[in-house]
Amino acid sequence: MKKIVVIGLGYLGATTAVALNKMGNRVIGIDPNPAKISSLSAGTVPFFEPGLDEALTEALDSKQISFHSSYPQEAKDADIFLLCVGTPQAPGTKAADLRYLEAAIDELAPFYGENSIVVGKSTVPVGTAVQLKSRLSALVQLPARLAWNPEFLREGNALFDSLSPDRLVIGTDDAFSERVLDELYAQLTEAGTPMVKTDIATAELVKVAANSFLATKISFINAMAEISEQVGADAVKLAEAIGHDARIGNKFLRTGLGFGGGCLPKDIRAFQARAEELGLGESVRFLDSVEQINIRRRNRVIEVAQETFSELENLQVTVLGAAFKPETDDIRDSPAIAVAELFASAGSKVRVHDPKAVANVRAAHPQLAAFDDLQRATAGADLIVIGTDWFEYGLIDPAQLASWVRNRVVVDGRNILPVAAWQKAGWKVVALGRSIVNEVASEFVLQ
């Protein structure tokens, strides 16, 4: 059992804290937000993540986890200080804002002991760990040990990804830290999780490289969607066909509105900013195209609406979905919200529906009318846009929906609707990237 201080209790930190407790460790969670602390201490996760509430309750029952808005004395000499704070995009630049990491080092320093190590999990520009280590060195009279252990958890699957990751990556420059991390993850590695051991710079880079690759894969298939729309082809079938090639693989080839969330968009921007600083902007220039394709997919929905309705002003538009992907209430950089905003600025009357994210929409976008009731969200609508691939949207009865809308037009921005059934119910269906909609059922599932 290790004593681990988890610093920052957002999606990453809260999930990691619970997972590390489940793995048998004593966990002390720190976050300056008192509302977050009282919520977590009472057994309620302050965001929606499947299974996490139950796991938190179990963790609290173990009495081996506690949450604090400032360091308790017990944190002294912890085995591991785990950095899980956010690295948001700094205002006015593409670069990541590292101030929360710097503050975390300053605050942990008085509690750092002879046998402590600091481990970074946050996504950072390569070179950050070196700076943090020298900051720590200046504050402690002991050898400053800092390792990097990037986290690849996906929202909606966060707990599973933490307890059964595809791989572990640890970057160290001292044997003591390596040993502590070997021990920490022994049960996962013994169960077969591969562990990649490397230097710190590589460990930092792995995370941004992985996210850049995923973003590129999505934009690649969305570029094929642009071509398909023009030439009368079907990008969904195209993805299926190329995905059968094991070298390409069928994952992350779902075409539609593109990627959003708190990671992929910000990480590719921060990577470009860091590469520019290193004089290597050209190496990742393609990420600019990746982002431009992603933005064009959102605009494409507006173009479709313009082609269908001559006037967008006062058009009743309902966007189904606000979360950046299903099984989360996270609306950061959500493509669905971006589309809703585009319609709102064109003068349309916009309503947004989401099963989980309504409270977040109301807080962050009060100008958008948000509902979790489908009928209230869609009654009298001229245009329905599928913005998030929530499973339940694929199950909507098109005939019932047709009975209360004003115009039967739907843009399937996530390619989840059974198009033939909707067409049969009198709907004009525009499926992004699919000029020809071939409804032959397929065994092949894009993930």
Ligand code: UDX
């Ligand atoms: C991502 C990485 O997957 C994860 O490893 C990392 O730790 C954090 O960033 P997450 O932000 O939870 O995870 O979302 P992800 O599942 O990667 O999806 C990102 C976006 O891409 C979503 O908006 C999703 O709708 C979109 N997407 C995904 C597609 O448009 N098409 C696809 O084929 C897959």
